[in-house]
Amino acid sequence: MYRIVSAIFLAENIKKFVIEAPRVAKKRMAGQFVMLRIEENGERFPLTIADSDPENGTITLIVQGAGKSTRALNGMEAGEMISDLVGPLGTPSHIEYFGTAVSIGGGVGTAIAYPTAAALKAAGNYVITINGARTKELVILEDEMKAVSDEAYITTDDGSYGISGFVTQKLQELIDTGRKIDFVLAIGPIPMMKAVAEVTRPYGIKTVVSLNPIMIDGTGMCGGCRVTVGNEIKFACVDGPEFDAHLVDFKNLADRNRIYLKEEKESAESGVHHCRLTEQM
Amino acid sequence: MDAKTITTKERLAIPRQVMPAQEPEVRVGNFDEVHLGLTPELAQMEALRCIQCKDPVCIQGCPVNIKIDQFIKLIAEGDFLGAARKVKEDNVLPAICGRVCPQEDQCEKLCVIGKKREPVAIGNLERFVGDYERLTGQRIDPVVAPPTGKKVAVIGSGPAGLSCANDLAQFGHKVVVFEALHEFGGVLMYGIPEFRLPKAIVRDELDGLCRMGIEFRTNVVVGRTITIDELLDEEGFDAAFIGVGAGLPWFMGIPGENLVGVLAANEFLTRVNLMKAYNFPNSDTPVFDCKNKSVAVFGGGNTAMDAVRTAKRLGAEHAYIVYRRSEAEMPAREEEIHHAQKEGIEFQLLTIPLEFIGDDQERLTGVRCQKMELGEPDDSGRRKPVPVEGSEFVLPIDMAVISIGNGSNPLIKQTTPDIEVSRKDTIIVDINTMETSKEHVYAGGDIVTGGATVILAMGAGRTAAAAIHEKLSNTAKRFEES
Numbered sequence A: 001m002y003r004i005v006s007a008i009f010l011a012e013n014i015k016k017f018v019i020e021a022p023r024v025a026k027k028r029m030a031g032q033f034v035m036l037r038i039e040e041n042g043e044r045f046p047l048t049i050a051d052s053d054p055e056n057g058t059i060t061l062i063v064q065g066a067g068k069s070t071r072a073l074n075g076m077e078a079g080e081m082i083s084d085l086v087g088p089l090g091t092p093s094h095i096e097y098f099g100t101a102v103s104i105g106g107g108v109g110t111a112i113a114y115p116t117a118a119a120l121k122a123a124g125n126y127v128i129t130i131n132g133a134r135t136k137e138l139v140i141l142e143d144e145m146k147a148v149s150d151e152a153y154i155t156t157d158d159g160s161y162g163i164s165g166f167v168t169q170k171l172q173e174l175i176d177t178g179r180k181i182d183f184v185l186a187i188g189p190i191p192m193m194k195a196v197a198e199v200t201r202p203y204g205i206k207t208v209v210s211l212n213p214i215m216i217d218g219t220g221m222c223g224g225c226r227v228t229v230g231n232e233i234k235f236a237c238v239d240g241p242e243f244d245a246h247l248v249d250f251k252n253l254a255d256r257n258r259i260y261l262k263e264e265k266e267s268a269e270s271g272v273h274h275c276r277l278t279e280q281m
Numbered sequence B: 001m002d003a004k005t006i007t008t009k010e011r012l013a014i015p016r017q018v019m020p021a022q023e024p025e026v027r028v029g030n031f032d033e034v035h036l037g038l039t040p041e042l043a044q045m046e047a048l049r050c051i052q053c054k055d056p057v058c059i060q061g062c063p064v065n066i067k068i069d070q071f072i073k074l075i076a077e078g079d080f081l082g083a084a085r086k087v088k089e090d091n092v093l094p095a096i097c098g099r100v101c102p103q104e105d106q107c108e109k110l111c112v113i114g115k116k117r118e119p120v121a122i123g124n125l126e127r128f129v130g131d132y133e134r135l136t137g138q139r140i141d142p143v144v145a146p147p148t149g150k151k152v153a154v155i156g157s158g159p160a161g162l163s164c165a166n167d168l169a170q171f172g173h174k175v176v177v178f179e180a181l182h183e184f185g186g187v188l189m190y191g192i193p194e195f196r197l198p199k200a201i202v203r204d205e206l207d208g209l210c211r212m213g214i215e216f217r218t219n220v221v222v223g224r225t226i227t228i229d230e231l232l233d234e235e236g237f238d239a240a241f242i243g244v245g246a247g248l249p250w251f252m253g254i255p256g257e258n259l260v261g262v263l264a265a266n267e268f269l270t271r272v273n274l275m276k277a278y279n280f281p282n283s284d285t286p287v288f289d290c291k292n293k294s295v296a297v298f299g300g301g302n303t304a305m306d307a308v309r310t311a312k313r314l315g316a317e318h319a320y321i322v323y324r325r326s327e328a329e330m331p332a333r334e335e336e337i338h339h340a341q342k343e344g345i346e347f348q349l350l351t352i353p354l355e356f357i358g359d360d361q362e363r364l365t366g367v368r369c370q371k372m373e374l375g376e377p378d379d380s381g382r383r384k385p386v387p388v389e390g391s392e393f394v395l396p397i398d399m400a401v402i403s404i405g406n407g408s409n410p411l412i413k414q415t416t417p418d419i420e421v422s423r424k425d426t427i428i429v430d431i432n433t434m435e436t437s438k439e440h441v442y443a444g445g446d447i448v449t450g451g452a453t454v455i456l457a458m459g460a461g462r463t464a465a466a467a468i469h470e471k472l473s474n475t476a477k478r479f480e481e482s
């Protein structure tokens, strides 16, 4: 059992958890994730380790309520226990000195990009962050991002905060103004990552994305997380989750992620667990 | 008939006793075990069929050399618990091996009775004694030697790890088992379905191991959560045994394999067994909705049979096995092939898939196949299938399950570079001791052999335990002398 030390909402539907997991805290590196199972009948699902505190033996997770499991997790409070948590999984981000590195986050992708952005900064890169949200209320980690950026931009789709428009527009603008960009990291919804890949492709800028296929075991045993990268089959949980954006087959990823749409809806509506959660409270 | 007075002629006249089973029409509607087990009367009758050979050749067919003649004799005499203990001298998991061993290729294949008649049902008898001990609550836990003060890490809780842990604990060593998943048992838990191996049996075995003082830890991926070097250097383990299994499913590399609806057998079975997807939405993990659909499983091994029979139980209207050779070449246990046939599984033999076909949403709709015929025997003596010109056809299917085997998980290799591996990424060991190229580190089971069997994995675990014990005893002595 893994104890929740603190749980606070950062934005509507996005919650930050600090969880006791000493071994994971000691080992994790930027870009790695954990698999969780909240309770006995729960599913296993992946979350990126946003931060860790090896001294206190805790890790930080930032969770967006997407369906049944993430919403159930977001309903949990400090002091409650999570059945299973395993990690750190996945290949750590490849960090080196590139020169100027742009980290792009979309939605909760901002949280997933944060640790890698911080590591890029620590490696001496000039870090530009561009974080997008649909609207002002959904902007997260603004201060944290600023702290690891040489330049930090926020975009909102509806223009209610920061720059009006998509993250890709800001990226294009930077390129157009002649800024030399050596590396781009993009994490967020699939269409966003695909769009970033298309922006950088003509300029040959090395671009990395963190893929989010459906995972079950997270240890390379089931093959469920396979993605097509450069026409090869890769297992995102062991070979990734970060891959060269210009080689990823995004359409295939998007199609495969829809496979259980009907069941996910049914599961979210069945409410079986919400009852159990209320009992515990 | 009395075990003491029965003549050989009388023994030979007894037909092989049939184990009661659920009727095929009934069992395709549930996940309960197919076989119901021998009654004590049936078991005793079957045991009388063994002529108690002076040279029991059957034993040579058993990878762990169970004293088959002796335990069968005890059954014939009605001493079922004695028989259970006799088996356990060589195999700590009789209820499991009796169920899943490919007996027809091992012990029963060599049984002399089998030359003219059906061989003695050694596997069924082994299962019977394991069940008898458990179901009558008369299980006696093995005696554990006084603590040696030595500590061994067992990595992976499949049959290799569990049998190694058992023996090490009996020798008096402190054992900690580290498992990556949230449940113990490896393939016994997440691969082999309930209808073939009830999970309660595996859990019962695990309880027994806990009572021996073995410590079990879930959610530890060795290599990621902690490395082998850290276990040895920082956490005070004197030795480590690696039993991490195969994992890493192979795909066929044909077009369309990434369509929605094409999955590896491991994924399908993990969803259903480990994550209890058959109980969706009471459990959160979904599985492809097979009801009234057509499902094809590609492969001919135990995993393929398990997957196809699972699909049938989940309501598939058509559940196909697509296999490139003929039935005789299928690596699956004979019994499982027969069960599958009775359950209405449709066999497309001598058939290879060429391409998966999907709709505009990338959902699988069918598979283009080609018929094969058997040509000349190849190096392995098996007749090699060759394609038949103009025999292509499309099989309409909604789900495809790939079950053509597993490679080795590269995690240990990546994180412990001083352990030597083969070109196929299996760990190289000294087969007499199971020691790897890294001192104090041993390995066994599928990670060494590639996908094999439960009993071979267990045998490897035991060999390693004996070698580890010897090594640790010697080091202890060295310390005393100095």
Ligand SMILES: Cc1cc2nc3c(=O)[nH]c(=O)nc-3n(C[C@H](O)[C@H](O)[C@H](O)COP(=O)(O)OP(=O)(O)OC[C@H]3O[C@@H](n4cnc5c(N)ncnc54)[C@H](O)[C@@H]3O)c2cc1C
Binding pocket: A033, A043, A044, A045, A046, A047, A048, A049, A061, A062, A063, A064, A065, A066, A067, A068, A069, A070, A071, A108, A111, A112, A211, A212, A213, A214, A215, A216, A241, A257, A258, A261, A264, A265, A268
């Ligand atoms: C490596 C990785 C890191 C991630 N990190 C974070 C993070 O830090 N914060 C965060 O909020 N989200 C993260 N996600 C996404 C998160 O795992 C999914 O939102 C979550 O699993 C959805 O489950 P659900 O039951 O709440 O929703 P569902 O209703 O089941 O699904 C909603 C959508 O989530 C995806 N999904 C469903 N089940 C899984 C699964 N088992 N594995 C992966 N994706 C699934 C599917 O695309 C689905 O359409 C990450 C995903 C991956 C692969």
Ligand SMILES: Cc1cc2nc3c(=O)[nH]c(=O)nc-3n(C[C@H](O)[C@H](O)[C@H](O)COP(=O)(O)OP(=O)(O)OC[C@H]3O[C@@H](n4cnc5c(N)ncnc54)[C@H](O)[C@@H]3O)c2cc1C
Binding pocket: A219, B100, B101, B102, B155, B156, B157, B158, B159, B160, B161, B178, B179, B180, B181, B184, B185, B186, B187, B188, B191, B192, B193, B220, B221, B222, B223, B243, B244, B245, B246, B247, B269, B302, B303, B304, B306, B333, B409, B411, B412, B444, B445, B446, B447, B451, B452, B453, B454, B455, B457
């Ligand atoms: C569906 C199916 C049906 C089968 N049917 C039969 C049958 O009828 N008869 C038969 O004899 N054989 C059968 N087999 C084969 C048999 O199950 C295997 O040969 C046997 O289980 C191998 O045992 P093992 O202990 O080496 O590994 P496994 O049983 O694979 O166990 C390995 C364990 O290690 C864990 N692990 C992996 N990596 C790590 C890590 N880094 N850290 C910690 N833990 C880790 C895994 O999660 C797993 O629990 C079948 C296999 C499958 C998949």
Ligand code: SF4
Binding pocket: B061, B062, B063, B064, B065, B066, B068, B091, B097, B098, B101, B102, B103, B106, B107, B108, B122, B123, B126, B455
């Ligand atoms: S363990 Fe397997 S091979 Fe050995 S006697 Fe039992 S069934 Fe036969």
Ligand code: SF4
Binding pocket: B049, B050, B051, B052, B053, B056, B057, B058, B059, B068, B069, B072, B110, B111, B112, B113, B120, B122
């Ligand atoms: S070979 Fe057959 S008959 Fe002979 S001892 Fe073994 S089981 Fe009995």
Ligand code: FES
Binding pocket: A214, A215, A216, A217, A218, A219, A220, A221, A222, A223, A224, A225, A226, A235, A236, A237, A238
């Ligand atoms: S999640 Fe099973 S192989 Fe990656």
